[in-house]
Amino acid sequence: MTPRIEIDDEVFQRLQDQAAAFVDTPNDVLRRVLGLSAPTETNEPVAARQPGNLAKLVNAGLVKPGDRLTHVRKRSGTTYHAIVTTDGWTQLPDGRSFRGPSPALKECVGSQIDGNRNWTHDASGKTLRQLLDLTA
Incomplete structure (x- = not known):
């Protein structure tokens, strides 16, 4: 289960302002703002994935x-x-x-x-x- 957080309208609006339309989710924006890399396309660890x-x-x-x-x-x-x-x-x-x-x-x-x-x-x-x- 993925943890859920609640945010107020002002925070949500700021996330929308920083999002690329039709591309970013609020999670994508938060990951970018927090300096976190996005998960890879697959669930496999990098060392185990195919070339x-x-x-x-x-x-x-x-x-x-x-x-x-x-x-x-x-x-x-x-x-x-x-x-x-x-x-x-x-x-x-x-x-x-x-x-x-x-x-x-x-x-x-x-x-x-x-x-x-x-x-x-x-x-x-x-x-x-x-x-x-x-x-x-």
Whole structure:
């Protein structure tokens, strides 16, 4: 059972003011304000989870753990970032991790989008697709 707390209207309004519309729950805002990382997408401990889809790039030395990925939406100019984890997962700034780059990018932009073609690896300036093509 998850513990429940009651908050007054003023606190709830402040949480709403700091939330990203249609993305954040009050819990997400509280975790961010308190400096807590978000739970990962799975319930498995990081050490026990399967390698992510970018593990091939990490193992080939084309991407290093901690390398940043960037996506810029052309129409709005909004920029999103993620990092590559040691086990090849894609981690968003709020701590949520995704096995593949596409689900991570979908979480950012709100619609299905090809992460391999749309995330750019900052260190090389290449898309993930371009890097994956080098391993073929």
